[in-house]
Amino acid sequence: MSFGDLKTEGAVQKLNAYLADKSYIEGYQPTAADVAVFDALSGAPKDSLNHALRWYKHIASYSKAERSGFPGDKSKNAAAPAANDDDDDVDLFGSDDENDAEAERIKQERLQAYQEKKAKKPALVAKSSIVLDVKPWDDETDMAEMERCVRSIATDGLLWGASKLVPVGYGIKKLQIGCVVEDDKVGTDFLEEEITKFEDLVQSVDVKYLVMTSAATPDSAAASVDIKVVLLGQRYVGKTALMERFLHDRFLSADGYLTTIGAAYGSKRLMLQAPSNRSVVLGVWDTAGGEEYHSLTRIYYRGSRAAVLCYDVTTADSLDRAKFWAGELAKHEPDCRVYLCGCKLDLATEDPAARTVSPAAVKKFANDLGASIFETSSKTGENVAELFAAIAQDFVRGSSGDSAAEASGTVSLSRNANQQQQQQKKQCGC
Structure with missing residues (x-):
């Protein structure tokens, strides 16, 4: 994939379009290709190039030493300036010095096809x-x-x-x-x-x-807040369905479900009401729940500002897996805010006997973490909007200080861990 000279705006725009439906330059994990493109950029992309900016922030969260250890061969990545490309590698955003008539004709045809396809797309409805x-x-x-x-x-x-x-x-x-x-x-x-x-x-x-879903980018970039949110939990608890309901307001039935491998990403802009009047972009990562993906999942929750620990209200051991991820977050992302989400509420509503997770156990777990509890149904949409609205509102309120964040009912895992350590010291007489 050739982006041209990534010091130019046109090439960065092409990178942004390429990353619209991708998490990385190649494959499903960071590689040397990401490092090559990252190093070729002169800095962070503009806020309007949200896909490229999201990718840039994620790669930037790794240290230089960690990036140097990514798999792959940097020399094979085609992030070099367009002048080094083969003459027959036609690029829509290629060099302005291109004089080849045939390449120009192909470029115009592709541009026309793109404009026609764009014109057929339905207008976004707020x-x-x-x-x-x-x-x-x-x-x-x-x-x-x-x-x-x-x-x-x-x-x-x-x-x-x-x-x-x-x-x-x-x-x-x-x-x-x-x-x-x-x-x-x-x-x-x-x-x-x-x-x-x-x-x-x-x-x-x-x-x-x-919660308003904006159909347009806000006028003031300063009014926007970007929050990386990661969904963690056991396989089949309903993380993917939760993400689909929030992002696309649709229910992903069992027939249309595909097991998440690695992670899936999506983002949604929320416009909060007065007095904040803030635009909040929630970048949501849906992670694989299988134990074989645990080491890979850590890659995706790196740098997360909020984590939703999901459990199935009808599957008792799913709460234990949520506790496992709470421990992982405490070790690796101690400042990440945590929220508990009981999924498949509709099943427990239809048949109360189907609920196997004790509400008392959930409440104790939430109190230990200092976390808010939301029971949701991706099938009916119940409490899904409330969950993500609470995340957005907590961060907007908390942007002025920790006191506001604590008032919202959620605290960071690091503060909770410090409190536990102080309590243990008192008990042992240290």
Whole structure:
């Protein structure tokens, strides 16, 4: 693969396009090819070249000594300037000095084909995931009727999702219901106005979460926060399905599932509400859960700022594997924030007897880590948006200091480890 002179903007743009669906220059792990391209760059790519920047930050997280030990032959990588390429290796972003008429004709044909293909792509639609708290008047309110009334609200660009009843106090429960809306068609004002029309049932409506998926790059790069998030857990607990639901809002059924080998990557830009008004890009790494990939998985969680430890609520030993990864993070990435995610909640909801992971054991594990707990269903979408919104919001709040991060309910593993060490010293009289 030839990128041309990587000191030029055109070549870096080509590199960015090449990395749009790839994690590395060659294969599924860092190699000498990555080092050759990394060394050929004059510095980090611009924020607008998000794929190249994501790759650059990942390779930069390795020390120079570690990079020198990557497998492969650097001399075989075609990252050299375009002038050294063979004349018949036509490059869309090739040198401006190309005079060959045939090469120019081929380049124009490819450019035209690219423009035609681009024109056929549907325009990106900005959507938001919203979770509403709908509060009744008292404990005598018919909550089933309230939910039926809320779901009866139908309009173009509105799709209702999962719901649940959440205790408020004194025997009163509120309806917590999610939906996905197209931003240019449906807003929170419309939802609140329509729901409160059921005045005999509804006392008030509040927006619990609103996560906007931006269809365009924000104007200010300074307002953007990039967060590397890694999904860790036993094989088949639901990591890939969780990632698919978050990134593409779709459920990956068993028929369409392929076992993750090494890791898979995807990113999504979230626009948080006021007062932060921040753009957050979550770069999510889905790692292989098989024990044979453990040494390889460590490569992918290097430099992660947040880790989601996944377990299957219907598989008891999956929590033990989550504890294993918590220990690995404490050793290798002690400043990484951790979140617990119980997957396949829909199975336990349909059949409570299917739940084999003790909620008490999960709570104790979370308390030991100082982590938040989310039980999710990739099938229904329940709590998936809330999980990733919490990660984004925690980092935005925590950007002003650790106190904000601690207030959010999550702490780094290193702080927790230090507390345990101090407690052990007190117990042994050291």
